[in-house]
Amino acid sequence: MGGLLLSALLLLLLLDQAFPPPSAPRYSPIVLAADGSVLHAYLNPTQKWRMKTELSEITPALQQAIINKEDRYFRYHFGVNPVAIVQAAGRNIFRNGRTTGASTITMQVARLLEPKERTFGNKLLEMLRATQLEAHYSKAEILQLYLNLVPYGGNIEGVKSAALLYFQQPPDYLSLAQTVTLAIIPNQPRVLVLGKNNDRILAERNRWLRQFQRQHLFPDQDIADALNEPLDVQRHAAPTLAPHLARRLVSQFPSQAIIHSTLRRSPQAKAEDLTRNYVRRLHELGISQAAVLVVNNRTRAVEAYVGSADFQDAASSGQVDGVRAIRSPGSTLKPFLYALAVDRGIVTPKLKLPDVPTNFSGFRPENFDKSCDGEVTVERALTYSLNIPAVRVLADVGVPVFTDKLRLAGFKSVAKAAPRLGLSTILGGCGATLEELTGLYAALADGGEYSPLVLHEEFRAERKGQLIKVEALKAQPKTPSSNPSLFSPAAAFLITDILAQRTRPDLPMGYQNSRHLPKIAWKTGTSYGRRDAWSIGYNQDYTIGVWVGNFSGQGSPALTGADVASPLLFDLFNTLAYNSPNNWAVPPATLDFRLVCAETGLVPGEHCPNQLIDYYLPGTSTARRCEHQKEALVSADGTICYCRACVPAVGFKRQLFLNPLPEVLAFRESQGLPSSRLPPHNPACRLVRNTDGGAGAALAITSPLDHAEYVLDRHDKQQMLLSCAAGSEVRQVYWYVNDRFLRAALATERVFFRPPSGAVKISCADDHGRNVDIQLQVQEL
Template sequence: MKNKKWRWGLGGLLGSLLLLFLLDRLFPLPPPPQYSPLVTAADGSVLHAYLNPTQKWRMKTELAEITPALQQAIITKEDRYFRYHFGVNPVAIVQAAGRNLFGTGRTTGASTITMQVARLLEPKERTFSSKLVEMARAVQLEMHYSKAEILQLYLNLVPYGGNIEGVKSAALLYFQQPPDYLSLAQTVTLAIIPNQPRILVLGKNNAKILAERNRWLRAFGRENLFPKQDIEDALAEPLEAQRHAAPTLAPHLARRLVTQYPGQPIIHSTLKRGPQTKAEDLTRNYVRRLHELGIGQAAVLVVNNHTRAVEAYVGSADFLDAAGQGQVDGVRAVRSPGSTLKPFLYGLAMDRGLITPKMKLPDVPANFNGFRPENFDKTCAGEVTVERALVYSLNIPAVRVLNDVGVSALTDKLRQANFRTVARQAPRLGLSTILGGCGATLEELTGLYAALANQGEYAPLKMTQEDGIGSSVLGVGASKTNPKNPIPNTQYPTPNTKNQKPNSKLSNPTSATGVSLLSPAAAFLIGDILSQRIRPDLPVGYENSIRLPKIAWKTGTSYGRRDAWSIGYNKDYTVGVWVGNFSGQGSPALTGTDIATPLLFDLFNTLAYNSPNRWDTPPASLDFRLVCAETGRVPGEHCPDQLIDYYLPGLSTARRCEHQQEALISADGNVSYCRACLPEAGFRRQLFPNPLPEVLAFRESQGLPAQRLPPHNPTCRLVHDTDAPGQALAITSPAANAEYVLSRGEKQELLLSCAAGSEVRQVFWYVNDRFLRAARATERVFFRPPGGAVKISCADDHGRNVDVQVLVEEL
């Protein structure tokens, strides 16, 4: 008999569970609430909030924000047995039924917190059948969620009048604090309003709310819910509440993240409120002073070098500036980078052993297959050291270095640093790339400079915290029944979801694996050069930045003065600044030195004012050596003046200096001899300058001292031998493979000029293999060419010859 009863009981229990399961499947829970997307700072405070798709402020309250005081106040006021019932309180229902039937006491509906959640999720008219549905839904909710999650849902859905729902929304919009930062008086205030949200309106009915708040505080005091002193302090606290605007810091990054992670109620960014606020204020105030110069926008990015986390993100000077296109994100806008890629190029050349800081490079007019770069000030210095070429941002030496390194070598490295536009443009890019002839963003450039600050190691910038968000049914955390497979909240659609994986962690979509772009030695050398304070690109009034921390920085100005850049770094931060107009309109005053660098200095003074000037020490892979003061190369036989220079052992070129050559000349100095024609007597040894032909030609064209070797002994059999010693011969005009359009009426002519070694006295010009005329090596020759394809040839008095092809069209 007992076994039979036991079987009946077990069967009834299983049948009830099966019925509940079937009902749960037939009547699934209502859809999750649609939360207001929030973007928070690294400390959890809200940076930016958006209305949810139904135009309500419903900001998700996280479990950690529900303080014990808030829990106690809500539970004591709304549902004392919340932690013990299964969603419905039978005792409360019987008591309420009795009061309602016999008219004794206050008429109530015996709603538990769980039943209120069910009603808030699925609003219905207040009828008896609706109440039954609420009860069923309450039991269903209890099956799926813990008590903490149900309380969280309740606090996220309770009304506060108008379009404000949820404790967090009310706390931020009325008290400008998150729920876990509220005082006891403020907490109780928010606990009492949901029962009468249309009557107790914060900011309008504060006196009535204050009286109701104090009544409940005294009731809580009688029940010893809170310490006596806390109650007294709360009663004495005035109610100062009014409606405030929702937080709107970092609008560009907020919009970017909300679009990138649709449906996430809270996105935890890496921004820091202090640096973000200061960067926005500095940028806005600085750009106001530039309007009279025709400059209306700026963008700023601040990166923590130790974590690669973005701590400040300013996409424009004013997001609401419609006339200035303030909603454009200047951090991601593709612009011409000007000269900002030069430090990276020189670092690559150092790693390839091509250059060292003290080595001299030609800075003379040059023609690279038709490309004729010019320095910013339209002048040339003849020869400059690598460090001077970089600090002064000279264009011609940079193009020479890129020509030696190779455009593909540079673009391949930039592709590794996630330069997306460069990666697309790579097949079409040429030597002008290093002068800004490519597309780049402030985000890409700042990430590249952060790699220089980290010993050449590149890693993607981080804008969100990796453990930022988990989503679930109803958006309250993982479900009790299926914590590993929560249903994603997808109510915030975006067109950017084609390749979005559900429930992906909020991290940078690019792989976080580091890439070595430069060696630590090359990165150190570039930083050492860029941190010099004696430089031409110091802005006017830089003396006021005497407490500026030691930084390495580089400026850039794009063609047409449309973009001004200044990017700098120290051990702790990398800061990128772009200034210009989103319309692309240039300004005569727009340069990286005068316009972008002052804002960069202001930012560093704010971020790291008077901080210790910590800097990297030279890595073990770097060493010193003596070099010739004239060329920066390893001293040769005739290098009396020497200085110390860094170099990379085993990599840096060990080619010896030949800036002077010893020649055997006649006693009167009119003839030079080679070993084959050296007389037995009547000669002497003398040192002569041995510059590159193009440098020698430049010096002579500028009227500078340029001593040439006397002509070779005319009776020597080697005078026309192509093996005769000396520098190579090169045609500097016309440009190889160039097209020239000449006017018949104006009788225009072409210029012929060459660069020859110091031993060359005379050259011979040919047009289409027909002799034109002889000329001095430094002489400029003009002639009228025939139309069509023209071959120009030049031969020197040592038997060397060179030719170029050009195309001439007559109009």
């Protein structure tokens, strides 16, 4: 007997291996919000709405209604109910009552998984499959499969699809009346069509509610409330929020039926509406698109993701994902350059930088408004987004150092192009996405600590037979130890303090005295040709990035960060983060105060009467002393100056002269601004005129450009300009061409000459013995 049982068991196992259970159904991919609500849903590969109902969504009321209606002994049989089969056979043979098939819920699952013509042979196969399913899956999983496969008319299958498309709620949010409504339709999906046969469905629903009342399945009060609930329902469109992110995640996880995103439903809906309505107002300006990203600074979870103003707008390429589009970042990278310069001791907020036309080895940047200020503080250079000071700071920091930090922050285009990038990088001469930039600003809001943005919950999958149970892990606050630090908390605080200033040109019109101005730090950017407008801002809780432009790359005269991107940024902050605590960054303990010269921002020297307070990093920030004024020994009438070797015993005086950088002095003189130079050195002095120890700034040729190639028309009388930048002590310079003397000139004089063809060496010497050479190539055509 035992051998017979063993043989039978082995036979069943072999049959199970030879004929495995049917594969799990192919579900409609759905993307959920952080709270579990459905943001976006897609048809499954067979063009059906079959959204997977999770076990947690099967409420006790739904279980009781389905089981009592379809298979009262579901929890006790092994796939087949022998008593029901005998009763059904008797009714069918003797025509006593309604003809039935005695199908259990498990048998119905077997039929739904493998639809076949209803015959006696196929009914036996259903019974065998039902027994097999019971051996492989738990009762809860079988009920889940049933609720995911039951038909609701048309291309709607599964209780979750029906709940969302008809009641716009997930199954676990339905009332008892709605739950019973969905329980009765699968038996007659072609007759009981929601939205079309509501009266008939209402009557059938109430009949079953009264039957459940007689069975004491639900409390009497709940039944009474359900009987009084009207049935006014129609079919709705599937949820379509966050279409760009939904498509991205479904493509990233093609095998997942349910994808848990980090988005929050309300902020997402508000961000989409704000963006769509805002861009509509920009159409007349030739601007058709915008993209928005909202990030929680504490978890780096993306809470709103708007890839375009309107996904359905084919004329404006609405299906392009602006969050991931590679664009020129304009000036949006400048805060991070200054943060690196702070950490390297190169700058402090009050330090003054030259803002004059400058040639950086052939690269001559210009400010946005084509003007220069001579000298500006670091904080003004950043708030006014000046280009020339930024390029100068990048030259000091080093392009490789800067691009390496961007690579650490996930800038993929920069990482690929790093060997080819130069000083123009800081002005938008590289590629970046809104996602990369927003993540970088979130690091600035978090003390310089970078962490990748989180778009979806991580998945843990455990395979059981043909089914996969997926558990979503909630986004947790980042772990600081695992994240790279891009710059120090001190540098992050200083840059944030600067970017939070309100007195700046990129404050949108109408916000100067508005009570709706949010407490944020922000930076704007505009790409070359006015093709991209950026505005990215943050407070302690959120970082919001905004891009405005055209996906075609077409520019617009109105397309600037301040004019078209910042208004949307401020509206988003006022709408999405209006109740955020008004906390603000506090200075870290590594920062301290010191007095600096108001003229230069350096540690005060001997002649610095005007001083102010500035932040600095002890042991890191430059301790160079200010020499903006230079004391000189001059004759009583001020016509000549003396060195210490030729100063007379009497008849001289000590006088202070401004001592700016040569390029700043040359700029001031070219603009007709007040400036002064030392009088000529005592002609009777027999010593070398640089006996003062070489004080003064170096000599530099500003025109022509070093290592440049010039093409001249041989039939034209074109001439080349010679100009230099020299210290205030220089009165006269001497020009040489190919080591042959050309002429003497005043230090500020512009000299013109016709150069020879070929390689040309230009030399300039000043009256203090300094000399500088450049090389260039001249071609005549």
